[in-house]
Amino acid sequence: MDLLPDLWRQEYWLPSGVTWRDVEQLADSDRPRPHDLLIALPLALGFVALRYVFESFFAPPMGRCLGVKNRLQVTAAPHPRLESFYTRRSRQPTQSEIVTLMSLCGKTQRQIETWFRLRRNQDRPPLTKKFAEAAWRFFFYLTAFVAGLACLIDSPWFWDRRECWSQYPVQPMERAHYWYYMLELGFYGSLLLRISVDIKRKDFKEQVIHHLATIFLLSFSYCANYIRIGTLVMLLHDSSDILLESAKMFNYGTGWRKTCDTLFVVFAVAFLVTRLVIFPSKILHTTLVLSIEEFQPFFGYYLFNVLLMVLQALHIFWAGLIIRMVYKFQKGKLEKDERSDEESEVEEEGQDKRGEENEDQGEDYCWERSKDKMNSKLRMLTNSCVLTNHRASVANNMRKAQ
Numbered sequence: 001m002d003l004l005p006d007l008w009r010q011e012y013w014l015p016s017g018v019t020w021r022d023v024e025q026l027a028d029s030d031r032p033r034p035h036d037l038l039i040a041l042p043l044a045l046g047f048v049a050l051r052y053v054f055e056s057f058f059a060p061p062m063g064r065c066l067g068v069k070n071r072l073q074v075t076a077a078p079h080p081r082l083e084s085f086y087t088r089r090s091r092q093p094t095q096s097e098i099v100t101l102m103s104l105c106g107k108t109q110r111q112i113e114t115w116f117r118l119r120r121n122q123d124r125p126p127l128t129k130k131f132a133e134a135a136w137r138f139f140f141y142l143t144a145f146v147a148g149l150a151c152l153i154d155s156p157w158f159w160d161r162r163e164c165w166s167q168y169p170v171q172p173m174e175r176a177h178y179w180y181y182m183l184e185l186g187f188y189g190s191l192l193l194r195i196s197v198d199i200k201r202k203d204f205k206e207q208v209i210h211h212l213a214t215i216f217l218l219s220f221s222y223c224a225n226y227i228r229i230g231t232l233v234m235l236l237h238d239s240s241d242i243l244l245e246s247a248k249m250f251n252y253g254t255g256w257r258k259t260c261d262t263l264f265v266v267f268a269v270a271f272l273v274t275r276l277v278i279f280p281s282k283i284l285h286t287t288l289v290l291s292i293e294e295f296q297p298f299f300g301y302y303l304f305n306v307l308l309m310v311l312q313a314l315h316i317f318w319a320g321l322i323i324r325m326v327y328k329f330q331k332g333k334l335e336k337d338e339r340s341d342e343e344s345e346v347e348e349e350g351q352d353k354r355g356e357e358n359e360d361q362g363e364d365y366c367w368e369r370s371k372d373k374m375n376s377k378l379r380m381l382t383n384s385c386v387l388t389n390h391r392a393s394v395a396n397n398m399r400k401a402q
Contacts, residue, residue, distance in 0.1 A: 015295030030172040043186025059132035066253030070126040076118035131252040138245035145238040151176035164228040165294040217307040243267035275315035
C-alpha cells in the first residue's frame with residue numbers, strides 16, 4: 001500500500017531543491033497533470049474511426065488517380081490435406097515435408113511447391129490496402145508536422161535549446177502544445193490498437209517496441225513536464241515520416257517510378273540526417289548535457305534519457321535497412337520496401353517473372369525454361385539428402401534437356 005506514495009516522491013521526478021508545491025504554483029491549465037492522459041484513449045478510438053472513414057472514402061479515389069491496382073492472382077485449388085498443413089504446420093514446408101506430402105497427396109514436388117506458393121500469394125495484402133495505410137499515415141504526419149511547426153516556430157526553445165530547461169520544471173504549458181501532445185499520443189495509441197490487423201512487416205517486433213516506447217515516452221515526458229524537448233522530438237520524427245509514406249504511395253501506383261525513386265532518395269537523406277545526426281547531436285546532447293547545466297541528474301533524468309536511447313537504437317536498426325535499400329537502388333535492384341510485408345514472395349517471383357505471369361494466366365509453368373535455371377535447380381536437388389531417389393531421375397531428365 002505504501003508503494004504508490006513512494007513512487008511519486010519528489011526526489012524521483014524533480015530536480016534537487018524543487019518540490020511539488022513549486023510546480024503547483026502554476027495554474028491548472030498551465031501545468032501538465034497525469035489525469036490529462038486519460039483523454040488519449042478516446043482520441044485513439046477517434047483516430048481509429050477517422051482512419052476507417054479515410055480508408056473507405058478518400059484513399060480509394062486517391063489510389064485510382066495514381067493507378068493503384070491489385071495484382072491478378074490465381075487461387076490455389078482446394079485441397080483439405082494441404083490446407084490443413086498450411087494453416088496448422090507451416091506456410092513454407094521443408095524438403096522432407098514436401099516428400100511426405102508428395103506421398104500423402106499423390107502430387108509431384110513441383111505441384112506441391114506451386115500450390116503452397118499460390119496459397120501464400122492469396123494471403124498477401126492487396127496493394128489497395130497497402131496504399132490506404134500509407135496514405136493515412138502520410139495525411140497524419142503532414143498535418144502533425146505543419147501544425148507542430150506552426151505552434152513551435154515562435155517558441156524560444158525552438159531556436160535556443162537551453163531554453164528547454166530554463167526554470168525547469170516550473171514552466172507554463174501552452175494549450176497548443178497540450179493538444180499537440182495529446183493528438184500525437186492518441187495517434188500512436190491508435191496504431192497500437194490496429195497493429196494486429198495492419199499489414200505485418202519484417203520489423204513487426206520493432207514496430208511494437210517503437211509504439212510502446214513512444215507512448216510511454218510521451219506519457220512520461222508530459223507528466224514530468226519535459227514538454228519543450230518533447231515537442232522538438234515529435235517534430236523531428238514527423239519530418240522524415242512524411243517522405244517515407246509519400247514514397248510508398250507512389251510506389252504502389254503505376255507509372256510513377258521516377259517520382260518514387262526521387263522521394264526515396266530524399267527520404268533516405270532526410271532520415272539519416274534527422275535520426276543519426278540531428279537527433280543524437282541536438283536532442284540527446286540537450287537532454288544529457290545541457291540539462292545538467294540547470295540541475296543535477298535525478299531518477300527522472302536517467303529514465304527520460306534511457307527512453308530516448310531506445311528510440312535511437314531503433315533509428316540505427318531502420319537506418320541499416322535504408323542503407324541496404326540505397327545499395328540495391330544503386331545496383332538497380334530495388335523492387336520493394338525492406339520492411340515489406342512478410343507475405344511477399346519476392347525471392348520466388350524474382351527468379352522468373354515471365355513464368356509467374358504465365359501462371360497467373362493459368363498456363364503450365366515450365367521450370368526447365370533456361371539452362372542456367374536448370375543448373376540452379378540441379379544444384380539445389382543434389383544438395384538435398386532427402387530426395388535421393390527422386391534426385392537421380394530429375395538430374396537425368398535435366399541433363400537430357402541440356
